[in-house]
Amino acid sequence: MDDFLYLMIELVAFAIIGAAVYLICRNKRARSAVGINLKPPKICPNCSEALPFFRFPKSFKQALVGGWTCSRCHSEIDKWGTITKRINL
Ligand SMILES: [Zn+2]
Known part of the structure; x- marks a missing residue:
């Protein structure tokens, strides 16, 4: 049961990191004030x-x-x- 819990925590962590990377890349393309040039x-x-x-x-x-x-x-x-x-x- 503990293994399943750790697996779910890892999946959520990867989803959060993936969402952050996606938002930064999208902002760069959209040339918003947040992106990095x-x-x-x-x-x-x-x-x-x-x-x-x-x-x-x-x-x-x-x-x-x-x-x-x-x-x-x-x-x-x-x-x-x-x-x-x-x-x-
Ligand atoms: Zn000038």
């Missing part, structure tokens, strides 16, 4: 200015979920390289 953008999509390798967050949101403020055109870019606040030159 291992290939950050190199240039500003608005003015092509090079983005710094080490970023200093300009707002609370950038500190929390990542992103840049371009030093040249002051547009805000999220960690996926999408412009979230475009400033026209």
